[in-house]
Amino acid sequence: MTTEKEYSFAFPAHTQSLCPYCLKKLSATRVEKIDGVYLVKECPEHGPMETIIWRGEPDMKTWTRGKTPAGPEIHSSAVEKGCPFDCGLCPDHRQRTCTALLEITWRCNLHCPVCFADSGDAVADPGLNRIRAWYEEIRHLTGGGCNIQLSGGEPTVRDDLPQIIAMGKEMGFGFIQVNTNGLRLAEEADFAGRLKEAGLDSVFLQFDGVDDNVHLELRGRKLAAIKERAIANCRSHNLGVVLVPTLVPGVNDHQIGDIIRFGLENCPHVRGVHFQPVSYFGRYPKPPADKDRITLPQVIQAVEDQTGIRAVHFRPPG
């Protein structure tokens, strides 16, 4: 029961995707079925496939904001092979950079089953001069007016993290955030203070749930007390924290309300909650089952069901 007629210009039924087996570019269709919208595609070599992309209200067709293209002025690549093979960004991209990520280490002090960043110790960290050149490249490509997130790996394993933050601030970036599991923030009481002093604006804290069952399942160790200590140390140094749960159906989707309440109890230093439904990178010999995905309207509905915060207050991004 595809209802293509109902799709607006801003939200056409047809799009494009890639084959999960050979990365060939494929035509794809958003097909409405009784239980949700599926992305349907077929590879000439690897056959048909479909994946759930939207379950429930609000209607997917309403979840868009018509806007004029606002791509970057400077492109480091040309359109040759077509999206997504020309990234750099290419002239066909429709949005400038809002947040630029820098991966400043491959090392990590946690080894999580759901992580898509590498955690090998074999690769040397980029030196400060290299990172300075990266900041310069971002400034050149974006004009400088973007936010920065330092990521990895786990960026706090670097002892020179305060210098990396200070360098970015000196080079004119207005907002620098560190993406972290919080282990070091919890273990070293003055670490948050050193980051704050260096100019850090915000901690993007991995925070999957409010009890150790969730942490054990997703990260392989008990982390509840560690997260609380990390937040307390950030509070002591007046550092903003954003809680970032990776949502996995059946593991922590029942704690969406508890996580928001935990955040509100720790307001104003906890500035918000930023949910990230699990996605599947890396080796997956079999397609992830649709039941292993939680789509955006399901997150909104769960927020309403578990907190009373109403779904109608949510908006698509501008």
Next chain:
Amino acid sequence: MPDGELKPLTRHQPGAELENGHKGASKTIEFTARQWASPLVKENEYQHHTETGHSEKQEPENTVQPTPAFTLQSMASASPGAGQPLDLDMFLSRLKTHMFSISCMAFQDVWNLDLERVRDCCIHVLSPEGGLIPFCMYNLTDVQGRSLYRKQ
């Protein structure tokens, strides 16, 4: 609010007209930088709150998210209008300090990848080889774990 009540601050009203993408991007950048940064609270002020054990909250404003097509933002609200009339000064002061955002970013993988969404992505990874790569494309792999962009 000091009594724990949440007020929704969602401002954006959907309309039929095309919005200016450049303005939208600037607003997203500014909102994120303001909302996610350290609170504008003086030391003694927040200690007072902590000691009194109030859960103070307030909801955030429209929202923003750093992302392309499917993000939500919102702010919360519980029961609007409960209690006494709102003190405007108090409201404005809470707005500065206790705005709380709820947002969501649906990353894409090779299975649910929609290239129309990719072109609207505004979260980009700086590749060590040069260039800014949309986050999902930088992390995308095939079923064998082979990357489209990330050097293994």
